[in-house]
Amino acid sequence: MNEIKWIKLSVDMFDDEKIKLLEKMPDGDTLIVIWCKLLTMAGKGNHKGYIMLTESFPYTEDMLITLIDRPAATVRMAMELFQRFGMVEFDETSSAFLLPNWTKYQNIEGMEKQRELTRKRVARHRQKQLEEPKPVDTPELPDGNVSGNADVTLRNGAREKKEESRKKKEDIKDKPHGQQVDLSLFESIWKLYPKKVDKKKAIAAYTRAIKKGTPHDTIATGLQHYLRYLDHNKHWLKPQDGGRWFEKERWTDEHDLSQPTRTSATPDHSQYDPSFGKELPF
The missing domain is CATH 1.10.8 (Helicase, Ruva Protein; domain 3)
Incomplete structure (x- = not known):
């Protein structure tokens, strides 16, 4: 997702002929709620009007029924009406639903800017993980300075432990995003x-x-x-x-x-399973 927290709704939305027709239909208020939910899902995904769970994973109609949380028959009727009214289209190439007028009503420039900011932030984060700290030069001491050499050895040992600990943390951060x-x-x-x-x-x-x-x-x-x-x-x-x-x-x-x-050899579960034939909740 691309961190979009809002979408635009026109103040004359309910003056639109299509919305007026939907309101006059049975379950008209529910149809309007479903339409608004589709708008928010498209905005949250920020994929230029496509209704997607991730960039490569579109919502199916069954998934929309589950998430919209309205009767399945009503959601299917709504999706059919929206497509007949030209409010929703189904893209065969990506197998995804999309809102064809999305770019007409939304702040596409702002949304695209947010996508670009997200990409840059991720790129900076990955680059920072790849950067290694500059090596610290240790001053050389005369061979006769035993005490000085001992101090340097202790300091080097502490520095090496600290560096080792830092590298372990970096290794953990540098793992793939998955x-x-x-x-x-x-x-x-x-x-x-x-x-x-x-x-x-x-x-x-x-x-x-x-x-x-x-x-x-x-x-x-x-x-x-x-x-x-x-x-x-x-x-x-x-x-x-x-x-x-x-x-x-x-x-x-x-x-x-x-x-x-x-197959015909499969036993008839309806004879002993009272839930047989009931519609599954998805």
Whole structure:
């Protein structure tokens, strides 16, 4: 994210014909709330109107339903209406939703400046980590000055220990960004997980994976594939407990979405599972 804390809303927003039509529809107030939430999500991501979780990871419709926190049917109806009204478009190339008039109403110059400032700050931070301190010259003393040589040896030893400690700290700082554990990123994908069980175990597994060098985007993308797999087989497949899914690093699984995995030989769970056939909460 690029640290955008605000977006512009026109004072005559409710004079717009499209907004007036939306207000007159069933659940009109909810449609307006959904539209405002999409605006804030586009602003928070700061990707020129694209609604993205990260720069390479777009929100799917199911993810938007989860985060907007309104009835699924209402959100789907809203997205369809917004696209028919030209308020939202779906970019086939990036598989992402975008707001086509974003540059018309927002302070793009200011937002782009913020993106550039963020890039420069990151670049300065990395350059600072790479810089090594200048070596300190130790004055030479006459060979006969035993006491002086001893003092120099002690000072050098202390300096070497201090330098060694500093290098260890620099090594830790100089690790790739993917090794830094940002639990706010974990929270962003935990919100999407349909069965939020044993969160502490999930956090521990996520932290362990990030420290080992697994990029956050890899985990997020794996979860996206898992959600699609669940949706593809939602009439018989239930989601795994969240803690166990993260602990087993299930984001590495490969899922076949070409056809439902259940065959005629699979037992009919509806006969003994009262929750069979219910819609999953994502």
